[in-house]
Amino acid sequence: MRAIIAGFKELTRYKSAMFGLFIIGLLVAISIYTVIAIPYSEAIRLWRGGEEIWREYPRNALPSWVNIFPGVNLPKTMILSTTEVEKQVQPLGGGTTNIRAVLTFDYSSNTFPKELALRFTATYQAKEPFVDVLWITPDGREFRLDTESISHEEWVLISQDTTLRRRLGNQPPEVGLFADPENPDRPLQGTYQLVLDGYVFEEGSDLDARLIIYGRVHGWAGTDDQRRDLMVALLWGTPIALAFGLFGALVTSVTSLIIAAVGVWYARWVDAAIQRITEVRMILPTLPILIMIGTFYSRSIWLMLGAIIVLSIFGSAIKTNRAMFLQMREAPYIEAARSYGASNLRIVFRYLIPKAIPLLIPSFVIMIPSLVFLEASLAFIGLGDPVLPTWGKVLQNASSGGALYKGYYYWVLEPAFLLMLTGVGFTAVGFALDRIFNPRLREI
Amino acid sequence: MFSLVVGMYLTVFIAGMGGYVDKIQEAQIREQVGLQVLGDPAFKQLPPSEQRRIIDERVELERQRLGLDTPFIRRSVGYLVRALGLDLGRAKIITSDSGSKEVRLILLERLPSTLVLFSTANLLLFFATLFLGLYLSRRYGSIADRLSVALAPLSAAPGWFYGIILILIFAAMLKVLPFGGMVDAPPPDTTLGYALSVGKHMILPVLAMFVSGFFISVYSRRTFFLIFSSEDHVELGRAKGVPNRALERRYILRPTLPTIITQFALMLIVMWMGAIILETVFNWPGLGSLYYSAIQQFEIAVILGETVIYAYLLALTLFLLDIVYAIVDPRVKVGAGAPT
Numbered sequence: 001m002r003a004i005i006a007g008f009k010e011l012t013r014y015k016s017a018m019f020g021l022f023i024i025g026l027l028v029a030i031s032i033y034t035v036i037a038i039p040y041s042e043a044i045r046l047w048r049g050g051e052e053i054w055r056e057y058p059r060n061a062l063p064s065w066v067n068i069f070p071g072v073n074l075p076k077t078m079i080l081s082t083t084e085v086e087k088q089v090q091p092l093g094g095g096t097t098n099i100r101a102v103l104t105f106d107y108s109s110n111t112f113p114k115e116l117a118l119r120f121t122a123t124y125q126a127k128e129p130f131v132d133v134l135w136i137t138p139d140g141r142e143f144r145l146d147t148e149s150i151s152h153e154e155w156v157l158i159s160q161d162t163t164l165r166r167r168l169g170n171q172p173p174e175v176g177l178f179a180d181p182e183n184p185d186r187p188l189q190g191t192y193q194l195v196l197d198g199y200v201f202e203e204g205s206d207l208d209a210r211l212i213i214y215g216r217v218h219g220w221a222g223t224d225d226q227r228r229d230l231m232v233a234l235l236w237g238t239p240i241a242l243a244f245g246l247f248g249a250l251v252t253s254v255t256s257l258i259i260a261a262v263g264v265w266y267a268r269w270v271d272a273a274i275q276r277i278t279e280v281r282m283i284l285p286t287l288p289i290l291i292m293i294g295t296f297y298s299r300s301i302w303l304m305l306g307a308i309i310v311l312s313i314f315g316s317a318i319k320t321n322r323a324m325f326l327q328m329r330e331a332p333y334i335e336a337a338r339s340y341g342a343s344n345l346r347i348v349f350r351y352l353i354p355k356a357i358p359l360l361i362p363s364f365v366i367m368i369p370s371l372v373f374l375e376a377s378l379a380f381i382g383l384g385d386p387v388l389p390t391w392g393k394v395l396q397n398a399s400s401g402g403a404l405y406k407g408y409y410y411w412v413l414e415p416a417f418l419l420m421l422t423g424v425g426f427t428a429v430g431f432a433l434d435r436i437f438n439p440r441l442r443e444i
Numbered sequence: 445m446f447s448l449v450v451g452m453y454l455t456v457f458i459a460g461m462g463g464y465v466d467k468i469q470e471a472q473i474r475e476q477v478g479l480q481v482l483g484d485p486a487f488k489q490l491p492p493s494e495q496r497r498i499i500d501e502r503v504e505l506e507r508q509r510l511g512l513d514t515p516f517i518r519r520s521v522g523y524l525v526r527a528l529g530l531d532l533g534r535a536k537i538i539t540s541d542s543g544s545k546e547v548r549l550i551l552l553e554r555l556p557s558t559l560v561l562f563s564t565a566n567l568l569l570f571f572a573t574l575f576l577g578l579y580l581s582r583r584y585g586s587i588a589d590r591l592s593v594a595l596a597p598l599s600a601a602p603g604w605f606y607g608i609i610l611i612l613i614f615a616a617m618l619k620v621l622p623f624g625g626m627v628d629a630p631p632p633d634t635t636l637g638y639a640l641s642v643g644k645h646m647i648l649p650v651l652a653m654f655v656s657g658f659f660i661s662v663y664s665r666r667t668f669f670l671i672f673s674s675e676d677h678v679e680l681g682r683a684k685g686v687p688n689r690a691l692e693r694r695y696i697l698r699p700t701l702p703t704i705i706t707q708f709a710l711m712l713i714v715m716w717m718g719a720i721i722l723e724t725v726f727n728w729p730g731l732g733s734l735y736y737s738a739i740q741q742f743e744i745a746v747i748l749g750e751t752v753i754y755a756y757l758l759a760l761t762l763f764l765l766d767i768v769y770a771i772v773d774p775r776v777k778v779g780a781g782a783p784t
Contacts, residue, residue, distance in 0.1 A: 016594055282762065285754040287717040288735065292747065295739050316710065369600045377602060377721050381736060399608065399725075404616045404623070412612055416605065423600030431596055431663075 003358055007436045017432030023425030031239035038235065046232045047389045054227040055155075056210075058114045060408050061218035075109035077215040082196065082208045092199075099198040099207050104191060107178065107213075112187050115214040116158035116174045120150045124205040131207065132197040135177055138190025143168075143177060150198075150207065174214075222410050224394070225401045233389035234414055240301070240390050241422060244375050245368035248305050248312075253364045256313045260321035261352045264329055265344060274318065281314040287377070294383035301385035304378060308371065317363065324359060325352055358437045365430035369423040376419055391415040477502045547749040551731065555753070557626060558719060558730030561646060565653035566715065569661060570708055572654075577665025578692060584670060592662050599660035604721040607652035611725070614648060621648055624727030649726045653718075657711060664707065672700050701772045709765045713758055 011017045038046070046053060058077050066072055082101040090098045122129045133145040133156075146161060148154070158164065159174050168176030171184075178187035198207040221230035263274040286308075293307050328334065329352075337351050378384060379392025380399070398404075398411040481487050481499050490498075539545050580589045614621040622628075627641045672678065673696055681695045723732030731750060738746035 016597070020597070283755050283758055285717055285751060285758065287720055288747075288751050288754060291720070291735070291739055292751075295742070373600065373602050373605065377604065377718075380604065381721055381724060382740075395608070404608070404611055407616065409612060409616070412608060416609060419605065420601060424597040427597035427600040431593075 004361065007358060007361070007433065010436050011429070011432055014432040014435070016428045020425045020428030020430075020432070023421055024429065027238055027242060027422060027425065030235065031242055034235040035239055038232065043232055043236045043389065044387060047228060047236070048387065051227075054223070054229065056119075056212050057223050057227040057229060058214035058216065058218050059223065059227050060225055060406075060411070061114065061214075061216055061223045062410055063220055063222040063414075064217035065220065066217060066410075073108075073110050074216040075107070075111060075113050075213070076217055078105055078113075078211075078213040080105055080194070080211045080213075082210070095201055095203060097200050097205070099196075099200060101196045101198075101209070103194040103196070103209075103211050105211075105213070106191050107187060108189050109215075110186060110189070111216060112175050112178050113213045114174065114216050115212075116177070117212045117214070118156040118158060119210040119212065120148075120154045120156065120207065121209075122150045122152055122154075122200075122205070122207045124152075124200065124202050127201040127205075129198055129200040129205060129207045131199070131209070134195040134197070136193040136195065137177070138188055138192060139181070141181075221414055224397055224411060225408075230394060230411070230414060233394045234391070234418060236389045237391040237394070237415065237418065240388055241372045241375065241419075244301065244305055245372040245422075245426070248309055248371040249364050249367040251309050252312045252315075253317065253360055253367065255309075256315070256317045257321055257353060257356060257360055258348075259313065260318050261325050261348050261356070263318075264322055264325035265348050265352065274314075274322075278314045278318050281311065282316075284311070286311050290374075290378060291381065291383060294378060299383050299386050301375065301388055301390070304375070304383075304385075308374060320363075321356065321360075324356060328352060328355060362430050362434035362437055365426055365433055368430075369426040372422050373419065391419050395419075473506045474499070474503050477506060547745050550734070550746065551749050551753055554729060554731045554734045557728065558723070558732065560642075561649055561723075561728060561730060562653075562712075562715065562719065564646065565650045565657075566708075566712055568650065569654055569657050569711075573658060573661035573665050574704065576662050577669055578697070580662065580666040581669035581673060582688075582692075589666070592659070592666060595659045596663035597659075599656055599658065599663075601656060602721070603649075603653040603656040603715070603718050604725045606655045607649060607722055607725045610648045610652050610655075624725070626729050645726075645728075649722060649728055652722065652726075653715060657715070661707075661711070665704070668700060668703070669696060672696055698772075702769055705768055705772065706765065709761050712761055716754060716757055716761075 011021065034043075056077070056079060061077075062074065064074075064076065067074055080103040082103065085101055085103060088098075088100040090100070092098055118133065120131065128149040128151055130147070130149045132147045135143040135145055137143075143164075145158060145164060146156065148156060158177075159172060161173055164173045165171065165176070171179065178192075180186050180188040194211055196209050200207055219229050219231050221234050223229055259274060263271040289311065290304065290307055294304065297303065334347065334351055337347050342350070375384075375390065376392030376395065379390050380396045382396060382400075384390055384393040384396060392415070394415040395412065398408065398415075401408075401411070403409070403411040478499050481495060481502065487495055487498060539550070544550070576592075580586075580592055583589050611623055615623040622645050624645070626645050627638060628645075632638050632641055678691065678695045681691050686695065719730065719732035720735050721732070722728070723730045724736045727733065731753060734746065735750045737743075738750060
């Protein structure tokens with residue numbers, strides 16, 4: 001035990017190990033923050049909850065920090081609601097009331113917004129209210145948007161209004177309504193107005209509207225093609241990846257160590273059986289078998305982890321461990337233990353295994369990222385956990401959503417960066433530990 | 445050989461998983477037959493009960509044709525025997541490019557493209573890392589050497605991961621290389637043009653594999669040579685005044701070759717597995733992407749065939765390893781008792 005602590009202390013001598021430890025610390029901090037700030041149920045709701053949750057987020061928006069680059073000034077999503085302005089209510093007699101509201105906003109970006117939509121909510125008994133929408137640009141031009149009768153809850157997707165599109169000279173509405181007449185490639189900056197003229201036909205009936213000007217940036221991570229905030233998946237991917245890697249590596253290396261030690265000590269048929277199983281295992285193609293399990297049985301991440309552990313216990317690690325124990329078995333201190341009458345189990349667990357642990361630590365640390373990547377691989381070919389948001393799943397969504405073809409690079413790069421960070425962090429520490437604990441590497 | 449048979453049986457068993465897949469298949473047959481019968485004008489006039497009888501009859505026929513009426517355990521043994529002989533029966537949906545449903549033909553058609561891709565990448569990797577490792581071990585402590593140590597962790601990511609990044613850079617951003625596939629569409633007429641087109645499509649997948657294996661291999665070669673060059677016999681050779689080059693070739697490279705080849709073969713095995721995703725990412729028409737589509741279509745015969753081919757490839761790699769061992773290591777004699 002003391003050797004292990006001393007070994008870890010020695011890590012500080014290696015710059016790469018310090019860097020790796022820093023990354024691991026960062027990932028652990030992110031994990032803890034995530035689990036506390038966004039509890040599991042909340043994360044699932046944000047990621048799987050259905051359209052209502054992310055309807056007002058822009059589709060395929062870039063992360064908002066891109067705006068710090070010079071010359072980049074992408075619009076953020078603006079949401080204006082009639083509940084925040086004063087509505088002028090004027091009874092017209094005969095039960096009809098005119099409700100008038102003006103939504104005013106400044107548009108200062110030099111790029112057009114992504115989409116435009118209006119969300120109406122109305123309270124009424126039988127007769128649907130009616131609304132008339134007028135768009136006024138900073139230079140005073142007016143565009144009449146569709147006139148509609150409104151049910152209790154209604155989305156008017158201005159961007160998909162084909163009549164309006166035709167009237168604007170076959171431009172998408174979010175471009176045509178903002179375009180500067182002198183320079184049609186740029187939006188006109190200034191104060192826009194949206195005048196809502198509503199008529200309700202019942203006593204106590206009311207009408208509200210939200211104007212959503214979808215931006216091109218959203219949050220720290222952007223959004224995917226379903227408008228979901230990628231931050232949720234990136235954050236929650238961290239604890240999942242770490243738990244998966246750590247747990248898998250721990251169980252695998254400890255179990256294969258014990259099996260190898262038992263095999264070496266008891267020799268004869270125990271050893272032979274273990275050797276045979278390892279040989280069979282060498283022939284079994286790991287990934288195809290995992291894929292088959294994922295396709296035929298269940299895609300649950302924990303079942304996959306179980307299968308991976310079972311498969312990797314009898315991997316090549318058992319051979320290296322066995323070679324190590326074969327040498328150790330002949331050591332004098334084992335002889336001494338035997339002569340004082342120590343039982344077989346005592347020798348295995350008290351003398352063989354503890355001695356081997358320092359040699360095991362580097363491979364344990366290096367195994368963590370390989371498991372993280374294995375999970376990402378499975379998720380990438382569509383065998384990811386059906387519920388949990390993981391990095392591999394984000395990558396898979398991105399690649400099947402055509403992120404590479406359509407130029408949504410952030411969508412690929414963000415999970416890829418985190419995966420790489422995990423990989424490099426753990427491997428750097430693992431290599432440094434290898435140099436510390438492996439006596440042959442020590443001299444150089 | 446024993447392990448090959450057992451491994452294969454396990455695969456067959458997991459693939460069949462006690463009949464679950466059969467049920468899916470049966471439902472599919474039923475739906476198909478149902479559509480056929482109900483859509484046929486000749487049966488339209490018959491009463492529903494009569495129609496149902498005809499559907500049942502045909503489903504039964506179809507089941508017998510596909511051999512679904514025998515219990516799974518019995519079929520699994522049959523599968524196993526045939527799988528070992530590579531007599532893999534017929535695919536149900538997937539066809540080869542020449543239109544055949546023979547699993548063997550489908551697999552053999554895909555094998556060359558996988559082999560081309562992987563042998564290129566692996567040979568490049570093997571020689572590049574070997575010589576670079578040797579070079580770096582000579583210059584222990586230099587900037588290049590320290591760089592190789594610092595960059596080694598980059599190999600934590602598998603090939604397909606680098607594949608995506610490379611596609612992003614070279615295909616999507618710079619638009620200089622294709623996104624995937626094996627030849628241009630339509631394929632060039634001349635042989636040279638065809639070869640050039642394949643070569644162009646190969647750059648990114650080969651590079652992806654190369655990058656993912658490169659850093660770690662260079663690092664481990666270098667470390668290995670470093671350890672080895674402080675062995676007594678090397679010191680003795682140096683003291684005797686053997687020139688550096690000969691020292692490297694005869695005193696270092698020669699005795700370490702078996703170990704290097706073992707490491708290399710183990711990496712090759714890992715890469716075989718990675719093929720499934722790498723080829724899918726690059727849309728490379730090899731065994732890997734076939735596996736992926738077979739899985740998506742529940743094509744048991746092809747999945748089995750693939751697994752068998754993979755198992756054979758693994759076994760072959762290990763077998764070749766033994767032979768190469770015997771060639772490069774004079775201490776290994778065929779027929780000598782195995783060390784315990």
